[in-house]
Amino acid sequence: MQRYSRIHPAASPILTRFISASAENGAAVRKNRFIACLVALNFLGGIVWAAETPETVLIRQVLSTERSGHRRGNTDVAIQAYADHVVVYEGHHSADPRGWTIIRENRAALARALAADFEHRRYDLNRTVLFILARNDKAIVATQDSGLVIDQRSGTSQSFDMYRLWTFTKDDDHWRAVSVFQNIADTTAVAPAPAASVTDIAAILEREAEAWQNKDIGAIMAAVDEDFVAYDAYHLMDRTKWRIAFSDAEEFEDWLRKRLTYANYTIDRRVIYTNLGENGLTALALTEETVSVSHEKGSAIHSMKRYVFWGLSRRSGDWKITQLLANLPIPRGIEE
Structure with a gap:
């Protein structure tokens, strides 16, 4: 099967695209240069649509x-x-x-x-x-x-x-x-904004965020299903622009082991909605989070706010994350 090339880890679509945001106390010029750098990486080593295969x-x-x-x-x-x-x-x-x-x-x-x-x-x-x-x-x-x-x-x-x-x-x-x-439309004006209701799902996602901060790869991987897949919406409503970032748990773990050797993460995550299937076998969640990253050899901290959809299942016994969709367009009514 024809594959599109992966983005360089410095601009990985799910977990490092937020680096393009400037540090809160950074200069505007530095921000613009950094964004320009990431744009170049996307064009030179990014994703392209494949023809019919x-x-x-x-x-x-x-x-x-x-x-x-x-x-x-x-x-x-x-x-x-x-x-x-x-x-x-x-x-x-x-x-x-x-x-x-x-x-x-x-x-x-x-x-x-x-x-x-x-x-x-x-x-x-x-x-x-x-x-x-x-x-x-x-x-x-x-x-x-x-x-x-x-x-x-x-x-x-x-x-x-x-x-x-x-x-x-x-x-x-x-x-x-x-x-x-x-029946997912192109407007966010219809849905209500219920509070999170499944406490064990919220706890799983909060522990996953803590594992990033602790660089605990074992704990991060323990939270995901072996057939885990991650997508990036790029903050766009246009779904033709969405991409597959990681196609299974093995690929995700390989990336983690390289990335966490030189990058530090802080994730301020809030679970704002959950829904449980009728028989309690599956669940979905939406989180609002601010992800901040710094590098071992630098002092700059870059942050970005994002919304993430999570799909979970306990078909194996314990709850596991089966899929996530990061960087969704910001829902109306949540913005600060």
């Missing part, structure tokens, strides 16, 4: 099969697109994760929901694949479905329109969806 073709085939299952009302066909541990999130027509909820916690639950739905409804759908970004054995995909939903009894129909953001993993040469975010 055999892997993206395979992902399109999976999406086509899933759509065919909906059109035929066949659960067995539609469910082939999903991994056993797939999680489905409902966005409630907002880009603000404070309004998102978990509606399906695994493949079995999704299959039951599809079967019940197909008993009463028939789907005449068209699907447009908006973009595919594949890196190693992970991918991000966006689709737009449109068409009609027909009631099986009355024959009446109504229009159907749904945006979905999918994350895929490749296992044994098969691409499968591991998460689906449906």
